[in-house]
Amino acid sequence: MKITYPHMGSLNMILKTMFEGINVEVVEPPPVTNKTLSIGVKYSPEFVCLPYKINLGNFIEALENGADTIIMLGGIGPCRFGYYGQAQKETLIDLGYKFNMIILDPPHGRLVDFLKELSSYFPDVYWKDALKAFIFAVQKMIIADKFEKKLLILRAHENRAGVTTKIFEYYMEKIKNAKNKKELDSIYKEGLEKLRQNATTKREIQLKVALVGEIYLMLEPFSNLDICRSLNELGIEVTKTDFLSDYLINSAFKLPQRVEFKKYAHGYLERDIGGHGLNTVANTVKYAEKNYDGIIQIFPFTCTPEIVAQGIIAKVSSDKNIPVMSLSYDEKTGEAGYQTRLEAFKDLLERRRLKNIKKY
Amino acid sequence: MSKKVGIPKGLLYYNFYPMWKAFFEELGAEVVTSSDTCKKIIDDGVKTCVDETCLPVKTFVGHVIDLKEKGVDYIFVPRVISVERHRYLCSKFLGLPDLVRNLVSDLPPIIDMKIDFYRGDDFMKREILRVGKLFINDVSKIKDAYEKSLKMQRTFECIVREGFSNTEAIKIMEGEKLDANSKGDLKIALLAHSYDIMDDYLSMGLVNRLKNMGAYVLTTNMIERDKIEKGAGKLQKDLFWNYGRDILCSGKYFIQSKEVDGVISVSAFGCGPDSITDDLLERDYKRDGSIPYMSITIDEHTGEAGLNTRLEAFMDLLRWRKGEIMA
Ligand code: SF4
Numbered sequence: 001m002k003i004t005y006p007h008m009g010s011l012n013m014i015l016k017t018m019f020e021g022i023n024v025e026v027v028e029p030p031p032v033t034n035k036t037l038s039i040g041v042k043y044s045p046e047f048v049c050l051p052y053k054i055n056l057g058n059f060i061e062a063l064e065n066g067a068d069t070i071i072m073l074g075g076i077g078p079c080r081f082g083y084y085g086q087a088q089k090e091t092l093i094d095l096g097y098k099f100n101m102i103i104l105d106p107p108h109g110r111l112v113d114f115l116k117e118l119s120s121y122f123p124d125v126y127w128k129d130a131l132k133a134f135i136f137a138v139q140k141m142i143i144a145d146k147f148e149k150k151l152l153i154l155r156a157h158e159n160r161a162g163v164t165t166k167i168f169e170y171y172m173e174k175i176k177n178a179k180n181k182k183e184l185d186s187i188y189k190e191g192l193e194k195l196r197q198n199a200t201t202k203r204e205i206q207l208k209v210a211l212v213g214e215i216y217l218m219l220e221p222f223s224n225l226d227i228c229r230s231l232n233e234l235g236i237e238v239t240k241t242d243f244l245s246d247y248l249i250n251s252a253f254k255l256p257q258r259v260e261f262k263k264y265a266h267g268y269l270e271r272d273i274g275g276h277g278l279n280t281v282a283n284t285v286k287y288a289e290k291n292y293d294g295i296i297q298i299f300p301f302t303c304t305p306e307i308v309a310q311g312i313i314a315k316v317s318s319d320k321n322i323p324v325m326s327l328s329y330d331e332k333t334g335e336a337g338y339q340t341r342l343e344a345f346k347d348l349l350e351r352r353r354l355k356n357i358k359k360y
Numbered sequence: 361m362s363k364k365v366g367i368p369k370g371l372l373y374y375n376f377y378p379m380w381k382a383f384f385e386e387l388g389a390e391v392v393t394s395s396d397t398c399k400k401i402i403d404d405g406v407k408t409c410v411d412e413t414c415l416p417v418k419t420f421v422g423h424v425i426d427l428k429e430k431g432v433d434y435i436f437v438p439r440v441i442s443v444e445r446h447r448y449l450c451s452k453f454l455g456l457p458d459l460v461r462n463l464v465s466d467l468p469p470i471i472d473m474k475i476d477f478y479r480g481d482d483f484m485k486r487e488i489l490r491v492g493k494l495f496i497n498d499v500s501k502i503k504d505a506y507e508k509s510l511k512m513q514r515t516f517e518c519i520v521r522e523g524f525s526n527t528e529a530i531k532i533m534e535g536e537k538l539d540a541n542s543k544g545d546l547k548i549a550l551l552a553h554s555y556d557i558m559d560d561y562l563s564m565g566l567v568n569r570l571k572n573m574g575a576y577v578l579t580t581n582m583i584e585r586d587k588i589e590k591g592a593g594k595l596q597k598d599l600f601w602n603y604g605r606d607i608l609c610s611g612k613y614f615i616q617s618k619e620v621d622g623v624i625s626v627s628a629f630g631c632g633p634d635s636i637t638d639d640l641l642e643r644d645y646k647r648d649g650s651i652p653y654m655s656i657t658i659d660e661h662t663g664e665a666g667l668n669t670r671l672e673a674f675m676d677l678l679r680w681r682k683g684e685i686m687a
């Protein structure tokens with residue numbers, strides 16, 4: 001069995017660690033490139049959301065590289081994601097590929113049951129090894145996310161453009177290949193130190209933006225044209241409101257976070273509407289109240305829950321007097337006009353800060 | 361004086377109007393609807409909603425604005441979460457009252473009744489009381505009103521199964537006399553959300569155009585449950601959108617039964633669920649190859665001329681296959 005799966009930010013690192021920990025051969029999907037995207041676009045329904053298209057591109061590239069088993073997450077709705085796998089499977093069959101597809105519906109209750117289901121696909125694997133591999137994978141994920149959070153602040157202060165990103169990528173690769181917890185910790189320490197050394201620039205006006213929106217767009221930099229990097233390089237500190245670790249933990253357990261979201265969104269959106277619609281509204285309110293300079297919502301073109309959220313957070317923006325910019329992405333989102341929008345948003349935020357300084 | 365409840369003529373109006381009307385009238389309210397969809401209503405909706413919103417939701421918002429301008433005491437904007445066990449509607453329905461409230465200013469109070477049968481019907485009993493109490497403080501009367509409204513819904517659904525479209529069935533229940541489905545000789549399954557084909561303005565009179573070209577039109581709502589369930593047997597995994605499931609499974613059923621001459625699916629530009637179900641249907645029909653299939657997308661810019669040409673070509677194809685036209 002040669003396993004593959006879709007890319008989604010650091011998911012690759014985690015799944016690779018986990019499967020290799022139980023001696024299952026992995027065919028990593030090649031890194032997402034424009035080629036991946038155009039393959040995906042070619043075989044996907046025109047109006048399906050962007051993650052679907054990129055996933056499909058990943059599958060095709062990995063199958064071409066010899067993978068024979070695809071692992072995909074499922075769902076019970078109401079969002080399209082819950083039926084992605086089924087539709088993609090039919091597409092790949094029509095394209096003539098021979099493969100096996102394992103679609104895992106997210107756990108409704110206990111994580112243990114979920115892991116048991118997963119392990120039923122791998123009868124030769126010892127339960128104990130699997131658990132060990134899983135725990136180490138989770139540790140990596142937590143470190144990787146922590147490291148990225150630091151990056152999104154520090155890169156706004158980098159001394160020479162591009163250096164921080166290089167350092168980050170170098171250490172992420174090391175984290176990916178780390179063999180044990182001890183190694184992991186020391187890589188993190190060293191990497192953070194390096195990031196800090198190269199990020200000591202200070203500004204009169206330091207802008208802070210929170211990034212909200214659809215989960216895949218948040219986690220996979222390719223899909224959002226690496227918006228965090230663009231914002232950082234404009235000197236803006238970024239707080240991303242979703243990380244893989246939060247996502248997995250939240251879909252595995254019904255956590256207090258849900259309650260927190262409902263509290264923040266109250267008065268604007270009174271229930272979960274699928275996808276990350278509720279998160280988007282809640283986080284917009286939350287970071288508006290934390291006095292961030294602005295909010296940016298990112299989501300795939302035609303994303304149903306985010307379109308509902310977009311209408312609603314426009315109201316939050318005027319009620320709480322905070323600029324909100326909504327950006328939707330598809331394969332046609334060009335770099336040119338797009339960069340101008342980011343710069344214009346930055347100018348707007350700066351002007352507002354200047355006005356406030358004069359007031360006091 | 362009785363209170364005026366406005367019901368927007370959009371989205372699930374076409375599936376539940378008789379029921380909703382009966383409920384509010386039994387509670388002593390006066391029910392008014394918005395006007396038929398027209399350019400102004402669509403323009404208002406388009407202006408108010410964010411760009412990427414699907415046309416049916418934009419239109420619905422236009423209808424809400426129409427009611428606001430007419431002046432009513434309440435506007436009924438239900439939060440329809442689920443109309444059958446373990447199945448949902450799309451996110452837009454789940455957040456509809458929130459969306460409307462945040463988009464449209466100076467609204468009269470909204471009745472955001474939650475309609476949720478996801479875990480069975482216990483929940484509804486409480487919700488009915490909550491809404492009923494806006495009008496009367498009499499639990500047994502409210503329960504009666506609900507029972508009566510359910511009865512109306514059953515009658516409505518029976519009329520539709522006899523071969524009347526949802527719009528026709530609504531008219532019949534309002535006392536109009538109509539003849540059953542046309543005498544068309546080509547049986548066409550029109551697979552779509554009711555609001556995509558029942559709103560004559562949005563669909564540019566699609567159903568009547570087809571009938572005039574000699575089609576006997578079967579809409580998703582006319583198809584018997586057991587047929588849909590038969591189609592569902594062919595699914596890899598049960599589908600969690602009820603209307604999307606009806607569409608997809610009717611389509612799957614007709615591939616087995618071959619009881620229609622052609623299949624047309626209609627969806628709104630940018631519709632989330634339809635992007636998936638349409639793709640699956642198209643694949644099935646292509647693989648099978650025995651029944652012509654066409655899919656139509658509607659948006660604010662769809663032109664009548666283009667639509668007519670496509671329909672005519674499709675009908676010609678069906679006639680040619682029946683041997684009525686020589687190539
Ligand atoms: S959340 Fe948005 S992008 Fe994700 S599956 Fe749903 S519609 Fe598509």
Ligand code: SF4
Pocket residue numbers: 304414415416417450451452453553628630631632633634
């Ligand atoms: S099902 Fe499609 S057309 Fe209907 S509200 Fe949802 S996105 Fe719009």
